[in-house]
Amino acid sequence: MNNVVIAPTPTDWNGDVMQRRIARRYAAERRFKAMGFFSVALSTLFLAFLLFTMLGQGLRGFQRTEVAVEFDFPTLTAGTTAASIMGPNADAALNSMDIPGLVELAVGQQYAGLEDGLLTSAAAANVRQMLADNPDLITSKQTLWLPADTRLDVAFKRSSEPAAEKTVAALSQKDALRTGFNWTFLTGADATDPSSVGIWAAFKGSLMTMAITLLLAFPIGVLSALYLEEYASKNRLTDIIEVSINNLAAVPSIIFGLLGLAVFLTMFGMPRSSALVGGLTLALMTMPVIVIAGRNAVKSVPPSIREAALGIGASPVQVVFHHVLPLALPGILTGTIIGMARALGETAPLLMIGMRAFIPAAPQGFSDAATALPVQIYLWSDEVNQGFVEKTSAAIIVLLIFLLGMNALAIYLRNRFETRW
Amino acid sequence: MVKFMTGTALLFLVLGLGLVGWMSGRARAAAFVRIAKGGPRGTVNSLPYYHGWFVAICAIAPALAFMFVWQAISPSLVTNMVLSAPAAADLPQETFARAAILSEARAIAQGFHTTAFQEGSEKLVSLYRNALSYYQWIGVAATLSLLFAGGAFAFTRIKPDFRARGKVERVVMFGLLVASLIAILTTLGIFASLIFESWRFFAMVSPFEFLFGTDWNPKSTVTPGAYNGYGAIPLFWGTIFIGAIIAMIVAIPLGLMSAIFLTQYASANVRKWMKPILEILAGVPTVVYGYFAALTVAPAIRDFAVMLGVSNAASDNALAAGIVMGVMIIPLVSSMSDDSIAAVPNAMRDGSLAMGATKSETIKQVLLPAALPGVVGGVLLAVSRAIGETMIVVMAAGYTANLTANPFDTISTVTVQIVALLTGDQDFASPHTLAAFALGLALFVTTFFLNYVALRVVKKYREAYE
Numbered sequence: 001m002n003n004v005v006i007a008p009t010p011t012d013w014n015g016d017v018m019q020r021r022i023a024r025r026y027a028a029e030r031r032f033k034a035m036g037f038f039s040v041a042l043s044t045l046f047l048a049f050l051l052f053t054m055l056g057q058g059l060r061g062f063q064r065t066e067v068a069v070e071f072d073f074p075t076l077t078a079g080t081t082a083a084s085i086m087g088p089n090a091d092a093a094l095n096s097m098d099i100p101g102l103v104e105l106a107v108g109q110q111y112a113g114l115e116d117g118l119l120t121s122a123a124a125a126n127v128r129q130m131l132a133d134n135p136d137l138i139t140s141k142q143t144l145w146l147p148a149d150t151r152l153d154v155a156f157k158r159s160s161e162p163a164a165e166k167t168v169a170a171l172s173q174k175d176a177l178r179t180g181f182n183w184t185f186l187t188g189a190d191a192t193d194p195s196s197v198g199i200w201a202a203f204k205g206s207l208m209t210m211a212i213t214l215l216l217a218f219p220i221g222v223l224s225a226l227y228l229e230e231y232a233s234k235n236r237l238t239d240i241i242e243v244s245i246n247n248l249a250a251v252p253s254i255i256f257g258l259l260g261l262a263v264f265l266t267m268f269g270m271p272r273s274s275a276l277v278g279g280l281t282l283a284l285m286t287m288p289v290i291v292i293a294g295r296n297a298v299k300s301v302p303p304s305i306r307e308a309a310l311g312i313g314a315s316p317v318q319v320v321f322h323h324v325l326p327l328a329l330p331g332i333l334t335g336t337i338i339g340m341a342r343a344l345g346e347t348a349p350l351l352m353i354g355m356r357a358f359i360p361a362a363p364q365g366f367s368d369a370a371t372a373l374p375v376q377i378y379l380w381s382d383e384v385n386q387g388f389v390e391k392t393s394a395a396i397i398v399l400l401i402f403l404l405g406m407n408a409l410a411i412y413l414r415n416r417f418e419t420r421w
Numbered sequence: 422m423v424k425f426m427t428g429t430a431l432l433f434l435v436l437g438l439g440l441v442g443w444m445s446g447r448a449r450a451a452a453f454v455r456i457a458k459g460g461p462r463g464t465v466n467s468l469p470y471y472h473g474w475f476v477a478i479c480a481i482a483p484a485l486a487f488m489f490v491w492q493a494i495s496p497s498l499v500t501n502m503v504l505s506a507p508a509a510a511d512l513p514q515e516t517f518a519r520a521a522i523l524s525e526a527r528a529i530a531q532g533f534h535t536t537a538f539q540e541g542s543e544k545l546v547s548l549y550r551n552a553l554s555y556y557q558w559i560g561v562a563a564t565l566s567l568l569f570a571g572g573a574f575a576f577t578r579i580k581p582d583f584r585a586r587g588k589v590e591r592v593v594m595f596g597l598l599v600a601s602l603i604a605i606l607t608t609l610g611i612f613a614s615l616i617f618e619s620w621r622f623f624a625m626v627s628p629f630e631f632l633f634g635t636d637w638n639p640k641s642t643v644t645p646g647a648y649n650g651y652g653a654i655p656l657f658w659g660t661i662f663i664g665a666i667i668a669m670i671v672a673i674p675l676g677l678m679s680a681i682f683l684t685q686y687a688s689a690n691v692r693k694w695m696k697p698i699l700e701i702l703a704g705v706p707t708v709v710y711g712y713f714a715a716l717t718v719a720p721a722i723r724d725f726a727v728m729l730g731v732s733n734a735a736s737d738n739a740l741a742a743g744i745v746m747g748v749m750i751i752p753l754v755s756s757m758s759d760d761s762i763a764a765v766p767n768a769m770r771d772g773s774l775a776m777g778a779t780k781s782e783t784i785k786q787v788l789l790p791a792a793l794p795g796v797v798g799g800v801l802l803a804v805s806r807a808i809g810e811t812m813i814v815v816m817a818a819g820y821t822a823n824l825t826a827n828p829f830d831t832i833s834t835v836t837v838q839i840v841a842l843l844t845g846d847q848d849f850a851s852p853h854t855l856a857a858f859a860l861g862l863a864l865f866v867t868t869f870f871l872n873y874v875a876l877r878v879v880k881k882y883r884e885a886y887e
Contacts, residue, residue, distance in 0.1 A: 025779055032781035036682025039675045040695055046748050047702055050713050223600035231597065241601050243873075244608040250802065250872040251865065252809020254836055255611060258861045262614035266849060284607050291604070317590040345706025348811035348836070352843055374708045381712045381816060389716070396709050407704050411697065 054393050054400070061394025064182040064195065065156040066145035067118060067171060071106050071127075073138045082135040090132060099131075100124040103146075111176075114167050117149045122184075122196040145178060150195045150387035157390070185394060189361050190376065194387030197380070199395050201362040205275055205355070205370035206344060208363060212279020213286055213343050218336055220283075221290025222325075225332070228291070229298040230320050249288040256285045257352025265353060271367040273354040278372065281353060282343040289342065293335020297328040330417030334410045341406040345399065347374040373399050431488065431561060435568060439481040442572045446476030446579060453581045467586035475585040478592055479575035484568040491560045499527075502552040508544055527553075615865055618849075618858030625852050626651045631859060637822035637833070639842070643852050651856060653863070655822040659832040663743045663818060664807035667828060671747025672803060676754025677796065681784055684759055703752035711816030714745035719817055726829040735819065739832040742817040746810055750803045757802065761795020761879075762788055764886055794882035801875035805868040811836040835860045 012018060073080075077097060085093045103124050107115045123146040130144060131137055137144075148156070155164035156177055171177045188198020224245070232238040260281035264270045270277050301324050309319040350356070355371050356379060363370035371379070373395065380392040450472035454465050500523065503509055512519050526542040530549035579585070623631070625643045634652015643649045679699060683692050719741035726734035765788050773783040789796070819831030820841055842857040849855070 025782070029779045029781045032784070033682070033686050036678045036686055039678035040682050040687075040699070043675055043679060043702060043748070043751050044695070044698055047698065047705075050705070050709075053713065053717055054709070220600045220603055223597050224604060227597035227601045231594065232601070241604055244604040246876060247869055247872055248604060248607060250805060250868065251611070252806075252811070252836070252868055254809065254811045254839055255615075255861055255865050258839070258858060259607070259611045259614055261843070262618060262858070263610055287607075288604065315586065315590060317593050321593075341704060345704075345708070347706070347708045348815075348840070351840055356844075374706055377708050377712065378812065378816065381708075381715065392712060396712065399706060400709065403704055403706065404701070407701070 051400075054396050056393075057390050058393030058395075058397040060157050061390035061392075061397075062182055062185060063157075063179050064184070065148040065153040066178050066180045067148045067152075068143050068174075068176040068178070069103070069106055069119070069146050070110055070141065070143045071102070071137075072141045074140065076102050076105060077138060080138055082139050085131060085135045085138060090135075094128055094132060099128050103127055111171075114170060117151055117164075118167070120147045120149050120195040121193055122191075123147060145180065147182075147184075147195055148177070150193060150385065153195055154386050185391070190359055190371070190379070194383070194385050194391055197388075197391055199373065199376060199398060201359055202371050202373045202376035202395075203398070204362045205278075205359070206372040206374075208275035208366060208370065209278040209282060209350075209372055210340060210344060212276060212366065213282040214336075214340060216280065216283035217286040217290055217339070221287045221336070221339075222294050222332055224287075224291045225294030225298055226320055226325065229295045230324065231316070245288045245291050248284075249292055252348075253285055253346055254348040254352065256281050257349030259284070260349060260353045271369075273357050273359075273369045273371070274367045275363060275370045276366040277353050278350050278355055278370070279366075281349050282346060285346070285349065286339040286343045289339035290332070290336050293338070294328070294332045297331025297335065298324060300331065301327045330413055334414045337406050337410040337413070341403050341410070344406070345374055345403055347372075347378055350375050351378070428488075428492070431564060435481060435484050435488070435564065438565075438568055438572070439477045442480040442575070443470075443473040443477035445473075446576060447473030449576065449579050450585070453579075456581075465581045466584050471585040471589050472579050472583070474589045476572055476575040476579070478589065480568050480572035482592075483571050484564045487567050488560070488564055491563070495556050495560060499549070499552045499556050502555070503545060503548045506548050508548060611865065615858055615862040618855050619862045622852060622855035622859045625855070631856075635824055637838070639853060639856055641851060641853055649852070651852075653835070653860065655824040656833060656835045656838055656860070657863070658824055659739070659818070659822065660808050660834040660836070662826065662828075662832060663739050663814060663834055664746065664810065665804045667740060667743025668747040668750055668807045669800065669804065671744050672750035672754050672807075673800060675747075676751045676803075677758050679751065680755040680758035680762065683755075684762055685780060685784060685788075699752050699755060702748065705749070707749065707810060707812040708816070710745050710749050711812040711814075714741045714813055714817035718745055722829070731827075731829050733827075734829040735831040737817060737819040737831050738829045739818055740828040742814050743828070745817065746807055746813050749810070749813070750807055753803050753806060754799055757799025757879075758792070758796050761792040761799065761882065764795060764883060765791045766886055794878050794885075798875040798879035798882070801871050801878070805871035805875070808834075809836065809864060809868050811840065815840050835864050839864075 080093075080097070085097075103119065104115070107118055111118060126146055127144060147153075151164040152167060152171075155168045156179075168177065184196055185198050187200050188196060189201035191197045224241075228238065228241065228245075232241070260277055264277045264280055265272055270280075305323050305327065306319050309323045310316075314322065350372050355375050357369055357371065358379075359369060359371045377392055377395050377399065380388045380395065447469045450465070450467070450469035454469060503523070503526075504512075512522060522542045522545065526545035526549050529542070529546045530553055625645075626649055630648060631651050631653050633654065634648065634650075635654045636648070636650055636652045637655045638650035640649045643651075683695055683699075687695065715737070719736055719738060722738055722741050722744075723734045723736050726738070769787055769791060770783055773787040774780070778786070814834045814837050818837060819833055820837060821831050822833040822838070823830055825832065839857045839860050842853045842860075
């Protein structure tokens with residue numbers, strides 16, 4: 001046997017084959033990088049598209065179309081004086097004036113042939129409010145701007161059915177249409193007529209629900225986090241608690257709704273569709289989020305702090321409540337805000353416990369029937385009337401402003417107070 | 422209203438008195454400290470505020486416990502008192518009518534309602550009012566006497582050598598333990614309520630029909646032995662099709678590639694801005710996604726399908742819901758992939774680059790295979806999230822359960838049907854309501870299993886590199 005040594009031929013890096021191969025590999029590299037860039041860009045574009053669609057439709061929801069209606073009050077009301085609708089008897093005097101009739105009369109005189117579907121049903125209430133605010137109006141001829149009917153509103157803002165278009169054209173010629181800020185939308189409640197709906201009732205319901213959620217989920221979450229991270233010995237019970245919390249954090253939200261329905265409503269007989277039950281249900285959902293964030297925050301406090309406190313004679317409870325908790329608090333708060341933002345945007349569990357009812361007035365107490373902002377969005381999105389489209393988007397804008405604000409606050413807190421040990 | 426307000430008022434009163442107890446306890450202990458200052462060191466065992474807490478806890482805890490119990494038992498005591506009155510003797514014997522009259526009289530007495538509709542409820546109102554105020558006063562008196570007894574007991578115990586801190590700390594530890602047990606209690610509550618209601622459902626409809634039937638068209642009255650339209654296979658299929666197939670086709674490539682681009686290619690500046698922007702996608706509420714899917718995406722997809730020549734394209738098609746859900750999941754997949762790629766030891770990456778591999782070759786042949794368990798765990802979590810998602814499918818997918826693989830057709834999911842079944846009447850004797858709980862149980866078990874496996878996989882993988 002001869003030992004034949006085969007001298008390896010050195011790779012010809014500048015040869016045609018190798019150059020092609022390298023070019024191919026570099027092309028693959030560029031393609032891969034471009035795919036990555038494309039993914040990020042596509043996700044961002046989708047977000048931008050979503051936000052712009054909502055903004056484009058929603059901004060119109062904050063506006064309303066108003067029609068100029070001339071009221072010749074001295075003739076219409078047969079010389080009612082300003083003094084008679086002031087003072088303590090103002091309500092009764094205004095009630096006896098038949099304002100809806102007046103409005104109908106004035107509109108009939110001025111817009112003969114167009115009066116059907118000109119003003120929203122709430123227009124008379126608007127006139128009443130104006131007179132109550134400024135009784136002197138009644139002594140002279142006045143031009144009042146009153147909210148237009150939904151069909152007209154939609155037609156003025158963008159094209160729609162021909163009949164309404166024609167009215168818009170006729171009114172525009174007389175300069176009798178304008179766009180005003182829709183205060184009713186911020187102060188009102190749900191209604192059947194989209195031109196008189198508002199989000200205040202739903203927003204108040206959300207605030208009350210969130211108050212209950214925070215009141216329950218925050219203390220329970222923080223205390224569990226402290227227990228699990230600082231005191232719990234490694235045993236069966238601790239394992240079960242950990243599995244429960246990790247699992248609860250990933251349970252679909254609708255399951256919490258079923259729990260609320262079966263336990264809070266049916267077993268305990270708590271009031272249906274109330275902020276109390278909504279808050280309890282969302283608290284159970286938010287608590288695990290706070291526990292997990294809290295545990296991470298507590299874990300990141302270095303052991304030297306604990307050892308120093310123990311070393312100068314603090315008891316284990318003092319170590320945690322005087323030293324570890326204050327240092328972990330920014331992290332816990334960040335997690336809490338994120339959890340609360342999630343609860344604020346949550347809809348499905350609230351549907352289960354009946355917060356989908358038609359609520360025409362803001363709730364006064366925690367056991368009153370209430371609805372929440374996301375549920376209101378869902379309810380409006382189901383409406384057939386075209387006027388609700390922009391109201392839904394407008395409500396979404398309000399919800400998004402709050403959610404993004406909360407998330408921004410969480411990020412700010414994290415950056416501002418995060419300590420790298 | 423009346424009752425609830427007094428409950429709140431009583432709660433505030435109890436807490437206020439607790440504060441008084443705290444202050445008096447602390448003041449008394451502080452006096453000891455002042456005396457002790459003159460004497461030998463260390464005669465006072467605990468700091469004054471521990472004495473304060475001791476008094477406050479002794480005063481409040483029994484009172485609150487009593488209030489809680491009283492809240493539960495007083496309604497039946499009130500009802501018994503009303504029923505034992507002679508005016509209640511001519512109530513109808515039939516349970517349902519009787520309960521309706523009683524509950525209305527009670528609601529009027531409490532101020533929830535103003536007018537009576539049920540015959541005979543009006544004359545019970547004053548009886549109820551009396552009974553309510555009678556037991557309410559008993560409750561208030563008992564609560565306050567418990568509070569004062571507890572407070573006084575604690576106050577007399579305060580001595581210089583009293584170990585207040587030890588006692589308070591034991592209560593604190595107990596409170597911590599109770600807080601952690603609430604998680605177990607919630608899990609048990611979910612499990613028990615789902616199992617219990619499903620049990621009642623399966624007493625009416627056979628589990629065989631539910632699990633293997635291929636037609637979902639639930640009847641509100643069930644005939645034993647016959648097929649009642651409770652076959653959930655189309656729903657299970659719809660859930661998997663939308664959540665685990667369409668959504669994942671969108672979310673896995675986009676999420677994974679975004680994570681790779683942001684961690685491996687993008688400059689620090691780009692990463693700083695793009696990561697929070699991607700996270701916003703996860704922060705948008707699902708009802709907004711649902712509205713967007715129903716109003717913008719679904720019509721566009723239907724038009725596209727019609728253009729392709731698909732004749733039966735529905736406006737509530739599965740594709741729109743799936744795509745939008747996929748977009749919602751992108752940040753979840755992305756952050757899980759990010760974590761698992763970051764956990765791969767740098768030596769592996771450096772080794773590959775040193776051998777002359779390009780960046781993309783390193784990622785594809787070294788980093789991704791090494792990070793695969795973590796990525797798979799992340800995908801499992803994403804699937805569990807997607808199949809439990811409700812609002813997007815409720816608003817964008819349909820209510821008609823179809824067993825089809827055509828993404829342009831209407832397909833319903835488990836969560837949609839839970840919402841549909843519980844809309845309106847929530848009578849716990851109706852198979853509709855109970856079926857919702859059976860669907861909920863199926864959903865809960867599936868997501869529990871997916872989460873458990875996912876967390877195990879991720880944990881195992883982390884340990885392998887530590």
